[in-house]
Amino acid sequence: MGKFSERKVIAEIAGRQRTGAADLIKGIGDDCAVIRKSPGCVELWTTDTLVEGVHFDLSWHAPELLGRKAVNVNFSDIGAMGGKPRFILLSLGLTQAVEKAWLDAFMQGFLTVLEQYDVILTGGDTVSSGERIMISVTVCGEMDERHVCFRSQAQPDDRIWVTGTLGDAAGGLMLCQKGMFPAEKYNRLCQAHLDPKPPVALGSKLAKSGLIHAMMDLSDGLATDLAHICKASRVGAEIAGQDVPLSGELQSAARSLHFDPLKLALEGGEDYQLVFTAPPQNSQMLVELCSRENIEIICLGRIIDGDGVVLCRNGQRREIGFCGYEHTF
Amino acid sequence: MGKFSERKVIAEIAGRQRTGAADLIKGIGDDCAVIRKSPGCVELWTTDTLVEGVHFDLSWHAPELLGRKAVNVNFSDIGAMGGKPRFILLSLGLTQAVEKAWLDAFMQGFLTVLEQYDVILTGGDTVSSGERIMISVTVCGEMDERHVCFRSQAQPDDRIWVTGTLGDAAGGLMLCQKGMFPAEKYNRLCQAHLDPKPPVALGSKLAKSGLIHAMMDLSDGLATDLAHICKASRVGAEIAGQDVPLSGELQSAARSLHFDPLKLALEGGEDYQLVFTAPPQNSQMLVELCSRENIEIICLGRIIDGDGVVLCRNGQRREIGFCGYEHTF
Numbered sequence: 001m002g003k004f005s006e007r008k009v010i011a012e013i014a015g016r017q018r019t020g021a022a023d024l025i026k027g028i029g030d031d032c033a034v035i036r037k038s039p040g041c042v043e044l045w046t047t048d049t050l051v052e053g054v055h056f057d058l059s060w061h062a063p064e065l066l067g068r069k070a071v072n073v074n075f076s077d078i079g080a081m082g083g084k085p086r087f088i089l090l091s092l093g094l095t096q097a098v099e100k101a102w103l104d105a106f107m108q109g110f111l112t113v114l115e116q117y118d119v120i121l122t123g124g125d126t127v128s129s130g131e132r133i134m135i136s137v138t139v140c141g142e143m144d145e146r147h148v149c150f151r152s153q154a155q156p157d158d159r160i161w162v163t164g165t166l167g168d169a170a171g172g173l174m175l176c177q178k179g180m181f182p183a184e185k186y187n188r189l190c191q192a193h194l195d196p197k198p199p200v201a202l203g204s205k206l207a208k209s210g211l212i213h214a215m216m217d218l219s220d221g222l223a224t225d226l227a228h229i230c231k232a233s234r235v236g237a238e239i240a241g242q243d244v245p246l247s248g249e250l251q252s253a254a255r256s257l258h259f260d261p262l263k264l265a266l267e268g269g270e271d272y273q274l275v276f277t278a279p280p281q282n283s284q285m286l287v288e289l290c291s292r293e294n295i296e297i298i299c300l301g302r303i304i305d306g307d308g309v310v311l312c313r314n315g316q317r318r319e320i321g322f323c324g325y326e327h328t329f
Numbered sequence: 330m331g332k333f334s335e336r337k338v339i340a341e342i343a344g345r346q347r348t349g350a351a352d353l354i355k356g357i358g359d360d361c362a363v364i365r366k367s368p369g370c371v372e373l374w375t376t377d378t379l380v381e382g383v384h385f386d387l388s389w390h391a392p393e394l395l396g397r398k399a400v401n402v403n404f405s406d407i408g409a410m411g412g413k414p415r416f417i418l419l420s421l422g423l424t425q426a427v428e429k430a431w432l433d434a435f436m437q438g439f440l441t442v443l444e445q446y447d448v449i450l451t452g453g454d455t456v457s458s459g460e461r462i463m464i465s466v467t468v469c470g471e472m473d474e475r476h477v478c479f480r481s482q483a484q485p486d487d488r489i490w491v492t493g494t495l496g497d498a499a500g501g502l503m504l505c506q507k508g509m510f511p512a513e514k515y516n517r518l519c520q521a522h523l524d525p526k527p528p529v530a531l532g533s534k535l536a537k538s539g540l541i542h543a544m545m546d547l548s549d550g551l552a553t554d555l556a557h558i559c560k561a562s563r564v565g566a567e568i569a570g571q572d573v574p575l576s577g578e579l580q581s582a583a584r585s586l587h588f589d590p591l592k593l594a595l596e597g598g599e600d601y602q603l604v605f606t607a608p609p610q611n612s613q614m615l616v617e618l619c620s621r622e623n624i625e626i627i628c629l630g631r632i633i634d635g636d637g638v639v640l641c642r643n644g645q646r647r648e649i650g651f652c653g654y655e656h657t658f
Contacts, residue, residue, distance in 0.1 A: 009421075009423075009432065009455045010453075010455055012436075013419075013436055013450070013453075020449075021415075021449055024416070024449055024451065027449060027450070027451045027452065028450065028451065028452050028453070032452070033416070033418075033451035033452040035416065035451070035469075037366055037367070038366070038367045045416070045418060045451060045452060045469070046452065047418045047420050047452065047453060047454050047465075047467060048420075048454050049420040049422060049454050049456050049458075049463075049465060051422060051456055051457065051458045051459060051463070052459075053459055054456060054457050054458065054459060055456070086350075087353070087362070087364065087374070089362075089374060089376045089467055090342075091376050091377075091378040091420075091465045092338075093378060093380055093463065094338075103338070107341075107342055120349075120350050120353055120356060121342070121356070121357065122353065122356045122357065122362035122364070122374060123356065123357050123361070123362040123374060123375065123376065124339075124342075124357070124376060125376050125377050125378050125465075126338045126339055127378050127380055127383060127384070128380065128383050129378075129380045129383065129461070129463065130380060130381075130382055130383060130460065130461045131459065131460055131461070132458070132459050132460070132461075134378075134380070134422065134458065134463055134465075136376075136378060136420045136454075136463075136465035138376060138418060138467040140374070
């Protein structure tokens with residue numbers, strides 16, 4: 001058969017699924033499912049799976065960092081709704097090649113992040129998984145119902161913000177794949193891939209502030225993730241190419257290795273930064289709020305009437321929606 | 330390194346994990362985690378992963394039945410605490426070999442069981458998983474806090490009950506592996522492996538009845554699962570070999586294929602029946618309660634002071650605790 005894509009699979013499953021339950025506020029189609037827990041309080045649910053050779057490579061991914069990443073990519077989804085992670089489940093598929101020391105280090109990393117966030121491992125499953133290690137994590141978060149930030153709340157004239165430089169993780173992955181790790185010069189890029197640190201607490205503060213409209217985390221690249229916001233909010237987006245934040249390291253690596261850093265920033269994926277939209281009159285307050293958390297946010301575009309994501313660069317306009325990373329089968 | 334077992338991995342992880350949170354009633358160590366949702370009401374969480382070539386074989390497992398099984402093995406854990414499943418998350422690892430028709434049939438089976446139990450798919454993840462299909466399911470259930478049945482509540486002199494014949498699924502798997510499927514004569518055995526139907530509603534009724542002490546589901550074989558109850562309850566168990574319920578089909582297959590049906594019944598795993606303990610004076614009421622649900626329960630032993638699981642057979646006593654199926658790595 002022809003290949004079919006992750007997005008089509010999910011859309012089809014969502015379409016065949018009934019959605020009615022009094023306490024289900026949001027099912028498939030956002031960073032997390034949102035379920036009413038008690039009056040005024042909701043639970044957030046998310047799950048993410050990492051597969052050896054697809055999402056990580058043991059030849060450069062230290063087990064402790066992999067354990068940290070397996071947690072952080074899920075916490076990123078909780079933070080992107082504005083919530084706080086509370087409980088976690090771990091399904092671990094191990095291979096015959098796994099050594100006790102590897103597993104200890106993996107769990108050390110995993111549990112360190114739980115401690116940092118005061119989150120409890122409540123259960124899981126351990127199985128043999130054949131040739132590839134498989135890590136499937138489910139997280140339950142919690143928050144005030146009034147503050148939940150959905151993808152669907154972007155409005156025309158909103159400014160589009162991100163919480164850090166983009167493309168670093170994709171650049172780091174490229175360096176690892178080229179055998180250039182460890183590379184002191186490009187350490188920031190490799191670390192962005194190996195040990196992402198999503199701004200979970202900031203997500204919660206932004207949601208509570210009432211200053212923003214839509215929010216989500218950047219996991220598949222800005223081009224794709226912003227397209228999700230646009231589709232869910234029935235709006236379009238314009239990105240100013242020169243405003244996309246690129247780190248010095250990414251630009252330096254791009255010059256040495258002859259790649260386009262902007263392409264990586266837009267399509268690379270795994271940034272685990274937040275992208276959010278907010279009315280222009282809130283810009284100054286947002287910059288100040290984030291600055292108090294030592295995070296510099298960057299405005300790189302605006303929401304418009306219409307649909308799709310347009311990149312404006314050197315006087316040209318190009319549709320880039322859904323150009324990011326996607327699994328195909 | 331030497332092999333290390335699933336049980337050791339879980340015990341070690343549980344030991345390194347802090348457990349304190351006001352609303353966490355039970356973490357690692359039962360069929361489900363139990364978290365207080367609102368006054369008097371708890372949530373139950375469980376997760377189970379199936380890996381191609383480890384837990385299922387596509388050459389005899391039809392996709393629709395596999396989809397059903399991926400749900401049912403998780404619902405079994407919810408029922409074993411006495412709860413009702415409410416929400417489900419699906420992480421699906423697909424290979425290049427997966428056809429659209431296969432995926433459609435798998436999802437058809439998956440969603441059919443959700444409909445039967447009025448459960449909603451709230452999210453998930455779809456990834457490439459290399460050589461093997463990987464299905465990781467997380468379920469959230471709900472119930473009255475007063476009625477939760479833990480493994481740790483067995484008491485000396487309790488009778489030990491199961492909700493159906495044992496070893497059928499293990500027998501069915503053996504037949505499939507020997508290329509004897511489809512085998513009309515042994516259809517019951519193959520179906521027990523391919524399409525288990527755990528008594529989830531009965532679990533809930535038993536819990537509400539107040540007639541029972543400990544309960545869990547039989548997934549790793551009676552010898553292992555009962556040993557979990559004994560360890561958690563700090564008691565021992567005696568099983569009467571002649572009272573272990575064996576189906577006519579299993580006994581017939583055992584005669585033809587020269588295996589010991591009792592061994593399969595004790596160690597085979599994947600029965601997805603319930604095992605529970607109850608004071609002897611409740612026996613008649615329990616038989617009647619289950620009979621009203623058209624389920625014949627069988628008493629096959631009793632809880633004693635001490636520890637371990639002893640099989641009494643032909644005048645001999647043999648320790649069989651933790652002899653069931655276990656993943657090793």
